[in-house]
Amino acid sequence: MGFQHRIALLLFTLLAVAMGCSRPDDSPLVEEGAVRLPALPDEPFAYSEMGFPDLWLNDPALQLFGGFGDEIEITDAGATLGRVLFHDVQLSADNTVSCGTCHQQEFAFADSAPGSMGISGHVLHRNTPGLFNLRYQRRLFWDLRVVGLVNQVLQPIGHPDEMGMSLDALPDKLAALPYYPALFEQAFGDPFIHLDRITDALIQFLRSIRSTSSRYDQGLADGFASFTESELLGKSVFFRSDTRCNQCHSGLNFFATQPFINGLEVDYGQAGDGGIGDLTGDPADDGRFKTVSLRNVGLTAPYMHDGRFSTLREVVDFYSDGIQPHPFLDERLSDNGIGPAGQEPYRLELSEAERQGLVDFLHTFSDTVMVTDPALSSPF
Numbered sequence: 001m002g003f004q005h006r007i008a009l010l011l012f013t014l015l016a017v018a019m020g021c022s023r024p025d026d027s028p029l030v031e032e033g034a035v036r037l038p039a040l041p042d043e044p045f046a047y048s049e050m051g052f053p054d055l056w057l058n059d060p061a062l063q064l065f066g067g068f069g070d071e072i073e074i075t076d077a078g079a080t081l082g083r084v085l086f087h088d089v090q091l092s093a094d095n096t097v098s099c100g101t102c103h104q105q106e107f108a109f110a111d112s113a114p115g116s117m118g119i120s121g122h123v124l125h126r127n128t129p130g131l132f133n134l135r136y137q138r139r140l141f142w143d144l145r146v147v148g149l150v151n152q153v154l155q156p157i158g159h160p161d162e163m164g165m166s167l168d169a170l171p172d173k174l175a176a177l178p179y180y181p182a183l184f185e186q187a188f189g190d191p192f193i194h195l196d197r198i199t200d201a202l203i204q205f206l207r208s209i210r211s212t213s214s215r216y217d218q219g220l221a222d223g224f225a226s227f228t229e230s231e232l233l234g235k236s237v238f239f240r241s242d243t244r245c246n247q248c249h250s251g252l253n254f255f256a257t258q259p260f261i262n263g264l265e266v267d268y269g270q271a272g273d274g275g276i277g278d279l280t281g282d283p284a285d286d287g288r289f290k291t292v293s294l295r296n297v298g299l300t301a302p303y304m305h306d307g308r309f310s311t312l313r314e315v316v317d318f319y320s321d322g323i324q325p326h327p328f329l330d331e332r333l334s335d336n337g338i339g340p341a342g343q344e345p346y347r348l349e350l351s352e353a354e355r356q357g358l359v360d361f362l363h364t365f366s367d368t369v370m371v372t373d374p375a376l377s378s379p380f
């Protein structure tokens with residue numbers, strides 16, 4: 001820390017004491033010796049220079065989806081702070097759970113269990129989604145109930161089943177840890193810790209998680225020269241006019257901003273989770289869920305909003321033969337793919353080779369760079 005910074009910190013501390021917002025000395029929030037320190041590089045990672053490739057930025061469909069939160073500037077120090085916050089168990093009430101406990105880098109920031117467990121020990125009823133390419137996600141959660149990361153990132157911290165931390169107490173708790181004041185100062189110019197700054201730093205980190213380098217992307221560049229016969233077969237099945245996978249999981253990010261009903265149940269509400277239908281009460285929304293990106297899907301098992309399928313083969317078998325006759329089933333999952341919702345589901349009856357091909361093709365979306373990138377990994 002430079003001399004000027006130290007003076008600034010001292011002045012700030014005096015000011016904080018004068019304003020009565022520091023904690024009395026006899027009630028330390030952090031016990032000595034119990035705290036693990038983050039190991040950070042001397043030179044911060046260059047988050048501000050990482051970005052989406054031009055192919056993505058110039059893609060008309062993605063441009064249509066927008067660049068949500070682009071007004072938040074990503075700085076090296078801001079995303080560094082966000083990285084520490086994301087992986088820090090100190091953000092939970094009992095210092096056992098971080099965002100990264102459920103959103104694990106090796107699984108593309110998803111969880112390998114159908115339901116994750118936070119500090120309460122209750123299993124969450126929805127599967128933890130992977131986190132990447134959030135620039136293109138305006139609405140969040142499986143039922144899209146929250147608009148914008150700015151309204152999302154503090155929710156798991158305060159949630160009694162996730163991190164159970166009092167948001168009122170959080171800034172003081174972080175201020176009492178040895179590493180945060182300096183990290184906030186580097187990110188924001190002074191060491192003042194406030195929920196808005198925690199939000200901002202977490203968003204900078206989340207927005208730095210980008211997934212654009214997979215074998216599929218390499219294939220786009222080299223005409224799929226390295227694809228196996230099975231992967232090529234799977235690719236043709238995925239883009240075929242009878243399966244229509246790409247009509248919902250579309251574009252470079254293999255997702256849609258609209259939610260759809262893909263026929264996992266005849267009656268989702270009855271089965272326990274009506275998705276958007278539970279929010280609107282409209283039967284036409286029963287089982288309407290976010291059309292998640294298929295990027296990294298080979299890493300994010302299990303699958304669907306409740307993690308009901310443990311393998312991609314089960315997912316493929318479901319789309320081939322198991323779609324349920326839901327009264328508002330999306331028309332793309334019927335034989336002719338047009339007309340009113342709620343038609344009889346298609347029965348693709350894919351061959352063994354086609355099923356295996358589809359599974360192999362979905363695995364080409366795995367981004368091995370992102371899941372090992374030290375700039376995104378836990379510093380603890």
Ligand code: HEC
Nearest residue numbers: 098099102116117118126127128129140141142153156162
């Ligand atoms: C105990 C497990 C758990 C913890 C801890 C946790 N999450 Fe999550 N996260 C989930 C689950 C489950 C969902 C999906 C919930 C839903 O859709 O209703 C989710 C959803 C999200 C989403 C929305 C993704 C999307 O595509 O819609 C974001 C963003 C997110 N979490 C960020 C965070 C951040 C940031 C933290 C830490 C401050 C965090 N999570 C902590 C389990 C967890």
Ligand code: HEC
Nearest residue numbers: 243244245248260262289290291303304305315319330332
């Ligand atoms: C009508 C739109 C639509 C079509 C067509 C469609 N999907 Fe989906 N897909 C969805 C929705 C919506 C979900 C999430 C459903 C849920 O969890 O309740 C989903 C989920 C998935 C998942 C699980 C992702 C995860 O992370 O849990 C996979 C894998 C998948 N689809 C693959 C495919 C394949 C392969 C095809 C073609 C055979 C296909 N989809 C066709 C809308 C569609």
